[in-house]
Amino acid sequence: MESITERFKNQAISATPVAVRKICCIGAGYVGGPTCAVIALKCPHIQVTIVDLNQSRVDAWNSPDFKLPIYEPGLEDVVRQARGKNLFFSTDVDKGIREADLIFVSVNTPTKKSGVGAGFAADLNYVELATRRIAAVATSSKIVVEKSTVPCRTAESMRTILEANSKNGCRFDILSNPEFLAEGTAIKDLFSPDRVLIGSLQTPEGISACKSLADVYGNWVPQDRVLTVGLWSSELSKLAANAMLAQRISSINALSAICEATGANIDEVAFAVGKDSRVGPKFLKASVGFGGSCFQKDILNLVYLSESLHLPEVAAYWRQVVEMNEYQKRRFSKRVVDTLFNTITGKRIAVLGFAFKADTGDTRESASISLIRDFQSEKAYVNVYDPQVEHSQIWMDLSEASPSMSLDQIKKQVTICPSAMDACKNAEAVVIATEWKEFNNVDWEAIYAGMNKPAFVFDGRLLVDAEKLRKIGFQVTTIGRGERL
Numbered sequence: 217m218e219s220i221t222e223r224f225k226n227q228a229i230s231a232t233p234v235a236v237r238k239i240c241c242i243g244a245g246y247v248g249g250p251t252c253a254v255i256a257l258k259c260p261h262i263q264v265t266i267v268d269l270n271q272s273r274v275d276a277w278n279s280p281d282f283k284l285p286i287y288e289p290g291l292e293d294v295v296r297q298a299r300g301k302n303l304f305f306s307t308d309v310d311k312g313i314r315e316a317d318l319i320f321v322s323v324n325t326p327t328k329k330s331g332v333g334a335g336f337a338a339d340l341n342y343v344e345l346a347t348r349r350i351a352a353v354a355t356s357s358k359i360v361v362e363k364s365t366v367p368c369r370t371a372e373s374m375r376t377i378l379e380a381n382s383k384n385g386c387r388f389d390i391l392s393n394p395e396f397l398a399e400g401t402a403i404k405d406l407f408s409p410d411r412v413l414i415g416s417l418q419t420p421e422g423i424s425a426c427k428s429l430a431d432v433y434g435n436w437v438p439q440d441r442v443l444t445v446g447l448w449s450s451e452l453s454k455l456a457a458n459a460m461l462a463q464r465i466s467s468i469n470a471l472s473a474i475c476e477a478t479g480a481n482i483d484e485v486a487f488a489v490g491k492d493s494r495v496g497p498k499f500l501k502a503s504v505g506f507g508g509s510c511f512q513k514d515i516l517n518l519v520y521l522s523e524s525l526h527l528p529e530v531a532a533y534w535r536q537v538v539e540m541n542e543y544q545k546r547r548f549s550k551r552v553v554d555t556l557f558n559t560i561t562g563k564r565i566a567v568l569g570f571a572f573k574a575d576t577g578d579t580r581e582s583a584s585i586s587l588i589r590d591f592q593s594e595k596a597y598v599n600v601y602d603p604q605v606e607h608s609q610i611w612m613d614l615s616e617a618s619p620s621m622s623l624d625q626i627k628k629q630v631t632i633c634p635s636a637m638d639a640c641k642n643a644e645a646v647v648i649a650t651e652w653k654e655f656n657n658v659d660w661e662a663i664y665a666g667m668n669k670p671a672f673v674f675d676g677r678l679l680v681d682a683e684k685l686r687k688i689g690f691q692v693t694t695i696g697r698g699e700r701l
Contacts, residue, residue: 233427240316242346244268247395248322253294254406256303258436265304267312277305287577287604290403313353321346322363327513336520347374351381359425361391368451389425391416392447394454400575412442415450458514464499465506466540472502472696482696502696504676505544507572507581545583549590560596566639569650570602577604579613584649589617598630601639607632645672651679664688
């Protein structure tokens with residue numbers, strides 16, 4: 217793919233790239249916060265202001281003790297170095313918009329819960345509100361960058377809104393710059409990205425705006441890692457990348473079910489398959505299922521897009537990736553019930569981990585939510601522990617998962633514990649739902665002594681040494697490993 221420099225040589229460009237001196241990011245969440253904090257750190261000559269209407273979130277970003285609203289390894293150090301120098305957090309959205317040369321739109325795009333496309337299409341309400349605000353407030357020309365994950369051709373809608381509402385003398389260039397961060401390693405990913413993707417209209421003005429953003433990243437990202445493509449290709453690339461990663465997880469999870477039925481070992485199968493250079497070893501770790509804010513949402517977006525384009529076979533293909541993920545969660549919770557003598561009524565189950573993966577406090581689409589809901593429906597008592605997730609978030613997620621139950625009813629069955637040891641006390645079984653390293657290092661002998669017997673461990677993350685636990689006395693069930701010899 218040709219670089220921006222080559223593209224400039226090959227095309228007659230009349231527009232002059234803007235030298236970006238002030239950046240505004242609308243949205244102080246999981247994407248906007250870390251991304252723009254790193255931009256501020258790496259570009260000390262650029263003033264970066266992150267704006268959000270949520271006062272408590274902004275207050276957390278500005279907290280004197282750096283108790284930030286999201287947990288991400290390395291993030292606090294970045295914010296400590298840049299905040300107050302060229303990195304600012306504010307609720308004054310209008311001021312941020314007016315002063316900026318370049319505006320990132322990094323707002324939430326959840327899956328629609330009602331109306332046309334409910335359950336599949338992205339809800340673009342926040343994107344539209346942000347776009348309309350930019351048009352209403354801006355008094356000078358801006359480069360507007362889609363940072364949120366959006367369906368194809370969202371930029372077209374944004375451009376229509378901006379052009380219909382802009383003031384005289386204001387022009388807006390739209391870019392797509394999707395994030396490819398993995399929660400838990402986001403700062404590392406931002407410091408040294410595999411690639412930075414920038415999509416623009418292939419007009420002189422669009423390519424010029426693209427160059428302006430590429431120059432920002434060029435302060436620390438090698439030029440050969442900055443990929444420039446058309447606007448629509450950029451939007452689709454984000455959905456495609458997440459869909460294909462999720463597809464690998466669903467594929468290995470489908471094979472884990474076969475392993476359990478045949479006596480094969482999913483770790484050994486994945487290792488053998490990953491040695492094929494055409495496949496590679498990444499994203500071949502079986503688990504209780506994938507979660508997070510992107511994978512399921514982006515695949516459902518792809519399903520909806522395919523159906524909208526009258527491609528039902530394509531839609532069915534991608535839909536199966538999500539269905540396999542849901543099947544894996546159901547299969548795991550059923551295995552717990554089956555192993556505990558076909559009933560868990562009145563039994564206490566410890567669920568270790570509530571975040572969707574280790575090294576994050578994010579719980580969106582976490583497998584733990586589905587597991588606990590299933591255990592509740594079987595009238596079990598659940599003790600849950602996670603080292604990072606706020607208690608209020610756990611109660612909110614469980615309430616949304618069981619809308620027919622009041623929070624008081626849920627609290628009669630679910631207890632949030634201060635440690636793994638407390639969660640396991642007097643339990644019949646331990647379910648490992650998140651791969652936090654500390655779960656491998658707990659005193660399993662002490663846990664065994666405090667549990668009802670027989671004591672069961674269900675490893676949904678291939679985390680613990682099953683043989684070591686069996687020697688202690690546990691009955692161990694590991695996902696993707698059958699008992700047959």
